[in-house]
Amino acid sequence: MLVCRIVGNAVATHCHRSLSGKKLLLCQQLGDEDAMIGAPFVAIDLFGAGLHERVLVSTDGLGARHLVDDDNSPIRMFVQGIIDEKQLAV
Amino acid sequence: MRIGQVIGKTVMSVQDAALKGGRWLIVSPLDAAQFSEACSKKQVISAQSSLIVYDNLGAGEGDVIGFSEGAEATAPFPEPIPIDALCIAIFDSIDYTPYPAV
Numbered sequence: 001m002l003v004c005r006i007v008g009n010a011v012a013t014h015c016h017r018s019l020s021g022k023k024l025l026l027c028q029q030l031g032d033e034d035a036m037i038g039a040p041f042v043a044i045d046l047f048g049a050g051l052h053e054r055v056l057v058s059t060d061g062l063g064a065r066h067l068v069d070d071d072n073s074p075i076r077m078f079v080q081g082i083i084d085e086k087q088l089a090v
Numbered sequence: 091m092r093i094g095q096v097i098g099k100t101v102m103s104v105q106d107a108a109l110k111g112g113r114w115l116i117v118s119p120l121d122a123a124q125f126s127e128a129c130s131k132k133q134v135i136s137a138q139s140s141l142i143v144y145d146n147l148g149a150g151e152g153d154v155i156g157f158s159e160g161a162e163a164t165a166p167f168p169e170p171i172p173i174d175a176l177c178i179a180i181f182d183s184i185d186y187t188p189y190p191a192v
């Protein structure tokens with residue numbers, strides 16, 4: 001599971017059937033100090049996360065297939081929840 | 091799903107029978123700096139190494155695609171298939187709004 005920030009969205013007409021109708025969000029992974037790591041990637045979102053919100057993104061393919069109710073879905077990344085607060089103990 | 095731009099294709103006349111009907115695209119994954127100009131058809135090669143992506147959606151050169159990697163890439167196929175990257179979306183538009191640096 002990755003802590004990410006929503007940095008945009010993507011629109012695709014031609015896509016795998018399990019993706020059609022889903023919201024595709026651009027997510028960028030965050031480090032401990034909330035600095036951006038690496039290149040953005042796409043995750044599906046069923047919660048309605050907004051731009052620049054911090055979210056928890058799961059990389060569990062099995063969970064994603066359950067979420068879209070399609071055993072043949074190639075989706076792996078999905079928004080699992082919206083982060084209200086993150087506390088570092090160190 | 092990572093995002094990349096199609097910068098070419100490979101052609102194979104001898105290949106596994108399960109793979110007939112698809113194309114093998116050479117895809118350059120987009121760097122963060124290239125997202126603002128994504129989908130403008132201007133072809134770019136990023137600092138990340140390019141990879142081959144199997145495509146049965148019909149993506150062409152210059153298209154920006156989303157590709158799934160690893161075990162999930164084989165999930166849509168009823169039979170076992172020897173691929174590890176699959177094109178699953180051809181993007182019409184990508185709206186990238188970077189968050190101000192913290």
